[in-house]
């Protein structure tokens with residue numbers, strides 16, 4: 001990956017009661033690197049690394065001079081979104097990237113599905129397909145109208161290709177089974193949103209006989225603590241060391257603090273890079289990478305988000 005780049009916040013505005021748009025330029029006016037739709041940057045924040053996807057309402061010009069992001073304030077989060085909401089124009093941040101684990105197939109028709117703040121990379125995909133004249137359908141779901149960011153901009157940009165859904169209005173519910181049935185044989189499906197939405201899309205696509213290679217997804221949550229989370233032990237097979245993973249910390253957090261060398265990326269449970277073999281114990285899977293049968297087998301797990309149902313896990317590390 002490239003060296004870190006320093007950005008300066010040039011403008012910010014609230015899009016909804018809890019979503020803030022932030023526009024950055026390179027500190028000192030340096031040129032910014034390009035990226036493809038679906039890409040994100042890794043912000044190096046005082047609370048740790050956080051990933052935010054890039055938003056383009058216009059086809060990306062090489063000299064655009066700015067990067068645009070939108071961040072949902074997560075009241076129960078670990079502080080990343082709070083930091084981003086507290087930045088003032090002129091403040092600097094360091095980023096790494098761009099990284100793109102959610103690339104758009106440029107010449108294939110697309111069914112784009114966004115849930116809540118997961119709309120950010122989907123906007124850039126819709127913009128790219130519109131500019132290229134490639135067919136796309138854009139479905140955007142939110143809990144309420146008030147929670148929906150960029151509604152007016154999206155309606156102006158994408159017109160009839162955009163369909164809005166609100167959880168509190170039954171007549172506007174997202175009919176995933178119907179959408180999947182209506183998919184053309186060449187159409188690729190892209191979904192970005194919360195875990196429940198991604199799992200529902202994967203299940204609906206599977207039921208409609210759509211190959212997994214045509215379903216692309218990115219999860220928009222971090223390893224949030226859940227009610228009832230308890231501490232458990234992790235044994236590193238190669239050294240025999242045992243670590244305690246408390247509630248509120250991930251296996252990666254604890255093992256890295258203990259000096260174990262790990263490979264990982266998204267830390268949200270959607271890229272599969274941190275997948276680790278389980279030698280003993282029962283994982284509590286919280287990712288969207290594994291199939292239901294792989295989860296039931298319990299032979300591998302994503303150690304960035306998943307935890308344990310047993311008192312101890314022995315991992316092949």
Ligand code: FES
Nearest residue numbers: 265267272274304
């Ligand atoms: S780091 Fe991406 S799934 Fe764990």
